[in-house]
Amino acid sequence: MMLNPALRAEQRGRILELLERASKLEERDAEAARQAPDADVEDADLEETARLLDVDVGDLLSYSEIVDGEEFAESEDPEIRNTYQKIITLNTAQKAILAMKGGREERMILIRDTNKVVALAVLKNGRITEQEVESIARMRNVSDEVLRLVGSNREWTKNYPVILSLINNPRTPQRISSNFITRLTNRDLKNLYMSRDIPELIRRMARRTHDTRTQPQSGKLRKK
Numbered sequence: 001m002m003l004n005p006a007l008r009a010e011q012r013g014r015i016l017e018l019l020e021r022a023s024k025l026e027e028r029d030a031e032a033a034r035q036a037p038d039a040d041v042e043d044a045d046l047e048e049t050a051r052l053l054d055v056d057v058g059d060l061l062s063y064s065e066i067v068d069g070e071e072f073a074e075s076e077d078p079e080i081r082n083t084y085q086k087i088i089t090l091n092t093a094q095k096a097i098l099a100m101k102g103g104r105e106e107r108m109i110l111i112r113d114t115n116k117v118v119a120l121a122v123l124k125n126g127r128i129t130e131q132e133v134e135s136i137a138r139m140r141n142v143s144d145e146v147l148r149l150v151g152s153n154r155e156w157t158k159n160y161p162v163i164l165s166l167i168n169n170p171r172t173p174q175r176i177s178s179n180f181i182t183r184l185t186n187r188d189l190k191n192l193y194m195s196r197d198i199p200e201l202i203r204r205m206a207r208r209t210h211d212t213r214t215q216p217q218s219g220k221l222r223k224k
Contacts, residue, residue, distance in 0.1 A: 049093045055117050064092040064115035067141045096121045119146050137165035144173050151176035170197050181205045
């Protein structure tokens, strides 16, 4: 079961109802679905989904595509291929609901959706693990908004590998990365300021922090 702790029981029930309907429609093209005779009913569901996700209806109608989806389409794992083929038949609203409800395979695919509503819904999935969050923090094909939200979560950023992954990801907003510089070990600081993939501001901060820790302060030297 899904479980975004922020949702009330009736909201979860409504999402499950919408998911059941989505599974029946998954083989239909999203455009054909909007033009079907029961379009008024589907529009009502779209508005309800937007309300539950706390987004504008327009966001659920925005362009949605899985970045580098061919990786999943050509995966050696048949479960990954089948999951991807299922996902690409869904419209944006259905993807967003699946992101909050789905399993690990769905989460790892949908986090790379170009529509931020879909991608961010993955982070609301109650079953997401710290290992998945660490993996997401390393990804360079997710939106910077995803990385910003990961870096703003106090529970996830208690995990050192998560903050290290964020800082070493050049897509992470610098305002987020800069918050964690002082938490790095000296070895990781050195690796950071020597990396050419990292923004110059972050490299300078890492170098300054490393030097402050490792170089003796003249005022504290004992006179001989």
